Amino acid sequence: MASGELLGTLAFSEKGSRSHFWAPVSQARARSDGSRGVQLTADKSWVTSAGHADVYVVSTKSVGGETPTTTDLYAVTAEHGGFEVSAPWLGMGLRGNASSPMRFDTGVEEGLRLGDSGSGFGTMMGVVLPWFSLGNASITLGLARAALEAAVGHVSGARLEHLDSRLADLPTIRARIGRAGTVLAANEEYVWATARKIAAGADDAMLYVLGAKAAANDAALLVTDEAMRVCGGAAFSRHLPVERAFRDARAGHVMAPTSDILYDFYAKLLCGMDLF
Ligand SMILES: Cc1cc2nc3c(=O)[nH]c(=O)nc-3n(C[C@H](O)[C@H](O)[C@H](O)COP(=O)(O)OP(=O)(O)OC[C@H]3O[C@@H](n4cnc5c(N)ncnc54)[C@H](O)[C@@H]3O)c2cc1C
Structure with missing residues (x-):
């Protein structure tokens, strides 16, 4: 493997x-x-x-x-x-x-x-969870990146001929692109930081592992939603890859540990409580 x-x-x-x-x-x-x-x-x-x-x-x-x-x-x-x-x-x-x-x-x-017998839980938490969280967060952000790039391409090219302007000339469209882009960029760095923490065996690596997947999954929901919005009806048609990324990105947060469980675990760790 x-x-x-x-x-x-x-x-x-x-x-x-x-x-x-x-x-x-x-x-x-x-x-x-x-x-x-x-x-x-x-x-x-x-x-x-x-x-x-x-x-x-x-x-x-x-x-x-x-x-x-x-x-x-x-x-x-x-x-x-x-x-x-x-x-x-x-x-x-x-x-x-x-x-x-x-x-x-x-x-x-x-x-x-x-x-050893009885070691499954430890392996799930110590080995599977960090790799799974990193992989899942990376895929979810890759979907979001694909949706954002397609949306930027579309709004930069789609014209309102009677006004001699493009969709990107609308401030409301740019505001959505700006919000999506900054949320995505911040989460991409969060995943890199998590990978570095795991590689270094940092004391707070688990906090990063728990946080990065939840944050990335929720960021992907927001980014793909904004991409659908700014592309309007074109987003529904298959000539843009936005609807596919929108659908696929919805699975990340329910893939266990789910985002809501991760937020709870994250808070428990911060508050010095046992996770289980
Ligand atoms: C596309 C896809 C692929 C999958 N692939 C695999 C796989 O390869 N292997 C595998 O083992 N599993 C896989 N799963 C299963 C996945 O990991 C989850 O176990 C499953 O999606 C959970 O669905 P459920 O209906 O049982 O959720 P439920 O447990 O019923 O959760 C419903 C809601 O309750 C919330 N919730 C539950 N408990 C808590 C809590 N303690 N605190 C806060 N909120 C809570 C959840 O966050 C969720 O929002 C996959 C799931 C999907 C959708």
Whole structure:
């Protein structure tokens, strides 16, 4: 996966704990034939690249785990099998992806567990969260950047012939572009700063990880909304890429941890409270 040869994905979310991905309700069982390893039975509500990925990182409560966060992660390969995609992707936008529900029901050897037994929660928080937040924030801002650039191009060229002017000559249009552009630029720097904090192992890296995804996701909502506004009816037509970015950008804030949860975590960290 690190060399880019295999496509990996996360199978964390479950219907029972919804966006609280750190608390799977499925639970691994000892295998009835007494062999080593466990029986992994889990219904996952959303898995990006379902049916297309080479590796599925699947979370589940550990055998005998008594708290919601006593969890394990298993790397289930496509070759290993033991899973099915329960339904096709049918959602708003994101037509190039396949975020479908999946069912895993398979015996897995201990060797497929990532880390020691019960270490799933720590890996989710310490390894997955920083990478996921950076990647998600970057994609969400890339969508916003694409929408803003298309909007600037459109308002700079679209003419009001009877007035011999362009849309960009309207101060209200420029005000929206200015607001969107500055919010976007600030958030791009926030993501860079977060990457530097993670790379340096800074004490406040977690605060940045929690804040950057939430802020970037909300910035993308605002920027793509402004891009739709300033382009008017043209934004709805497919000759501009704005409507696509507008639709796709809406997924970022619900991809767990959701923005609202992140704001709460961020505040808890600032106030010296436990996150969980
Ligand atoms: C396109 C797409 C792709 C996805 N891909 C994957 C994937 O690859 N792997 C995976 O594991 N999951 C994936 N997910 C699932 C995602 O991470 C979330 O788990 C899921 O979208 C949450 O939806 P829900 O309806 O269960 O939200 P709910 O948990 O029902 O949340 C509803 C609302 O309540 C708010 N809320 C909930 N709890 C709190 C709280 N404690 N404090 C404040 N607000 C709260 C939320 O912020 C949200 O606004 C994907 C989702 C989407 C949309």
